[in-house]
Amino acid sequence: MTGASFSLVMPFMALYVEELGTPKNQVAFMAGLAVALSALASALVSPLWGKLADRYGRKPMMIRASLVMAFTMGGLAFISNVYWLLLLRLLNGLFAGYVPNATALVASQAPKSKSGYALGTLATGVTAGTLIGPLIGGTLAEWLGMRNVFLLVGILLLICNLMTIFMVKEDFQPLDNEEVMPTRQVIGQVKDKKILLGLFVTSMIIYISAQSVSPILALYVRHLGETENLMFVSGLIVSSMGFSSLLSSSWLGKVGDKIGNHRLLLLALAYSFTMYFLCGLAQTPWQLGLLRFLYGFGTGALMPSVNSLLTKISPKEGLSRIFSYNQMFSYLGQVVGPFIGSAVATGLGYRWVFFVTSAIVFSNFIWSFLNFRQYLTSKDIV
Template sequence: MPLWKRNLLVCWFGMFVTGIGMSQIAPVLPLFIRQLGISSSGEINKISGLAFGITYIVSAIFSPVWGYAADKVGRKPMLLRASLGMGVIVFCMGFAPNVYVLIVLRLLQGAITGYSTACTTLIATQTDKEHAGYALGTLSTANVAGSLLGPTIGGFIEDRIGLQPVFFITGALMFVAFLTTLLFVKENFIKEEKKQLRFREIWNSVPEKQLTVVLSVTLFIITFGLYSIEPIVTVYVGKLSSETSHVALIAGLVFSASGLANVISAPRLGRLSDRIGVHKVILFALIAAGVIYIPQAFVTNPWQLMGLRFLLGLTLGGLNPSVNTLIKKITPGHLTGRIFGITISAGYLGVFLGAVMGGQISAAFGIRHVFYITSALLLFNAVWVYFNVYKKLEKQKQ
């Protein structure tokens, strides 16, 4: 097996598990907070939003730091640090005696992340151009699928054996990711002896600044759209379903439908982007996703919502790998880790603001307005991409 394929396989598993670890708490978080002694539904909603979102906002801050470290000392050390650290922290969440300790652990989880940044940089720098779209497309399914399947896994474990085992099992899986990374990932890393560059110097050396900004904003909007529904999906499913005893599990299945579809479509759309151009796939996927969000506001049962979320996942599968492939093409090799750190931070920021704004919009205007606003954002982004990415790259081809 070629080295890039073996690394891809191990990184896929690791990113999948860490994606689960970042998201498995979503459907069980309100239940766990209630178990820790908070009885008011208003307080539970506020604390749930804080505990969920704080991981991602801290991750957005630290992701460029770990991207820089990956460029300086190698990507494998960053993979080992992140997988082991997250495994220990998530395992400890199961022993949290109160909500304050839980929030602190969620904050630490955000600070120790960096597995996705290091994996993306490793695969981008050690895969030949011919297979870059396929490799990054396949890799992107891991984090997205883990993040979207996490709620189902968490809901299923809670439904069967209780809340605390959700954290213990996820922590153990992360330790397995640490071991597989330690044993099987091989990196041909050559440290470049250059002076430390400030952010301004790094930014000035990026040849396609406008494209980098547009792509970072696109990643932000993609994740904003995906996670705008996460804090409210349990409430929405509760209104749509008569199965009140299994709301957490059904909500997890609804949200995870996108993850399954993403796993199916991302490698195929990655190959397609290698053939027809990543800018075409990005534009089509943004338009399709924006349209599919609208009927989600009009569903009458959870299964209709699940079907539409599956279709949404098929379209979004073309976005992350295409954006990452284009970033790789326009970024100098010695800056890849730092630029991926910045773009991944944009994604984490989208998760945080999506979760927070989704809750705020639903509280102020109703749940259905979350879908309307998200659709408008995606379609606006599609217009922006058309004028600043699609037309520019089409003109360069002529």
């Protein structure tokens, strides 16, 4: 529900910026700024919320995030100009953090031997919501109007808040200030700091690679010859990756528990590099759609593997802070990715966006392989 709440509004954010009276030559900039502001704000405050989660528990942070976001997202229905939009998007980013705290909660409560499966199941829920959102957001905007969709999102987040209060259980005892492990000590107790940094960077690159093609995907589809049903075909291609990721996340989480999440992560990075390179060679929109669908199986393995490995190498007392720093890197990837895609497309052409992205993923694979090579003979990181 949280994933759907955010992705519901993405298809018409630029149109809403335009409806608010923004000059036409500033619409694209303001729409991009509204998205980037939220991600940047979240990146800056994630470590603070992570520290509070380690002191008071993950469930209170989830309640806080869903309640505030219900008002910041629902409040977008009542604004009169783009500056209110930017302010509410900024506040939304500052108080966000439902998914990373849910991840930390699941990671802390599930047995470590089953963490890949548990986190893969959680990723399935997030992916399903994120996938469903764009498919129904545009339709609801046509039926109800854009402002009413924001109201609906606020109601969804309020329901999410109530479900969290009454249905989510956490075995956690709040700590005094003296009992909270300092962040430096949390980092000091991590089993392998090179792997920790590598996982943070991997999370950033996962989002860079996902977001780098988003600004140019519809234009690339048109470049490949689709003109009559451009928006429908582009939407279908975007959704195809989500469908395959949804189908595979939970199952691949089990595979990671069986063969070792570090091995599954390396396989997924190599597979993702190959898929991105082939997408740059596509000759028709349907070839691109098939490759994006196949690529989704790689993304279905990446984030659950990263989250499971973070759980295994981090001290339980500082797990929320580790996940909050990981989320910070993810948000930075969401900001940097579109800029890389736009710059490469402008300078080299659409196909080169996929080639450059595949090169970034390949460099991440090499770095991860060097980090994990001492553990490749064992089932897991010890």
